[in-house]
Structures are given as C-alpha cells and as structure tokens.
Amino acid sequence: MHLPPITLRANAFLYIAKLITGSTIVWFGLRAAGIAEPYWAIISLIVVTEPDVAIAKKNFWARLINTVNGAVVACIALVLFGASFLSMMAAITVSVLIAMSLQNYPQNWRLAPNTSVVLMGAALAGTGLSDEMRLAMYRVLEVMTGSTVALMQTLVYGYFMTRRQA
Numbered sequence: 001m002h003l004p005p006i007t008l009r010a011n012a013f014l015y016i017a018k019l020i021t022g023s024t025i026v027w028f029g030l031r032a033a034g035i036a037e038p039y040w041a042i043i044s045l046i047v048v049t050e051p052d053v054a055i056a057k058k059n060f061w062a063r064l065i066n067t068v069n070g071a072v073v074a075c076i077a078l079v080l081f082g083a084s085f086l087s088m089m090a091a092i093t094v095s096v097l098i099a100m101s102l103q104n105y106p107q108n109w110r111l112a113p114n115t116s117v118v119l120m121g122a123a124l125a126g127t128g129l130s131d132e133m134r135l136a137m138y139r140v141l142e143v144m145t146g147s148t149v150a151l152m153q154t155l156v157y158g159y160f161m162t163r164r165q166a
C-alpha cells in the first residue's frame with residue numbers, strides 16, 4: 001500500500017496564524033466584555049477567514065445576511081411561540097424559505113437555519129422571554145464580532161501585502 005505524499009497548501013501557515021490571533025482577540029475581548037464562553041465568535045471567525053480580501057468580504061456579507069435572517073426569524077418564533085422544539089422547527093423552516101425565495105441570496109444559505117438553531121438553543125436554556133432574547137442577542141454579537149475580526153485581519157494583511165509589493 002502506497003500513501004500519497006503529504007504537502008501543505010500555500011496558505012496553511014497564514015490561515016493558522018490568522019485563526020490563532022483572531023481567536024485570541026475574540027476570546028479575550030468578549031470575555032472582558034462579559035461573555036464567558038464566546039465559542040460562536042470563534043466559529044464565525046473560522047467561517048469568514050480568508051487571505052483574499054474579495055473572498056473575505058463575500059464571506060463576511062454572507063455571514064451577516066444569514067445571521068440577520070436566522071436571528072430575526074428566531075426572535076419572531078420566540079415571541080410568537082416561545083422556546084420549544086416545535087418553535088425551533090418553525091424557525092428553521094421559515095429561515096430556509098426566506099433564503100430559497102430571494103434572488104442572489106448567498107450560496108452558504110445553511111448558515112441562516114444554523115443561526116436560528118443556535119439562538120433557539122440558547123433560548124431553550126433561558127428562564128423567560130427577556131432572558132431568552134438576551135441570550136439570542138449575545139449569540140448574534142458573538143457571530144458578528146468573530147466575522148468582523150476575520151474581515152479586519154484580512155484587510156490589514158492585504159494592506160501590508162500591497163505595501164510590500166510596491
């Protein structure tokens with residue numbers, strides 16, 4: 001049996017550096033702001049991270065659009081139906097219908113129902129509507145923080161690469 005050679009892709013160490021530095025910024029920044037375990041920020045950072053500025057911007061906007069879709073739908077489901085498995089299924093259904101019915105919606109539309117599940121899951125651990133909405137908004141804050149840090153890292157990296165080549 002012959003195993004293929006293992007070689008790293010060209011940007012492997014760049015991805016690692018951006019993910020480690022970005023995760024560190026997000027983790028300690030959000031913990032300092034009072035969010036104890038900002039896992040969703042790190043997940044969003046990973047989703048958006050790209051060395052190419054154009055791709056990073058596209059990923060950022062896709063993450064923003066999907067987060068808004070999933071968050072708005074989840075919050076409406078919480079207000080109308082409360083926190084339950086059935087309301088989570090309704091939120092998944094509506095967020096997918098929105099994504100599938102709009103022209104030029106980002107191809108990674110699956111992030112919208114994922115966002116609804118994350119927010120509804122947080123709400124299921126809540127102790128009332130105001131607590132559930134607060135938990136949902138924390139998740140949105142985490143997602144947007146991680147996405148923004150990833151985009152900012154790419155813009156800074158692109159700036160330095162442009163100056164280096166000049």
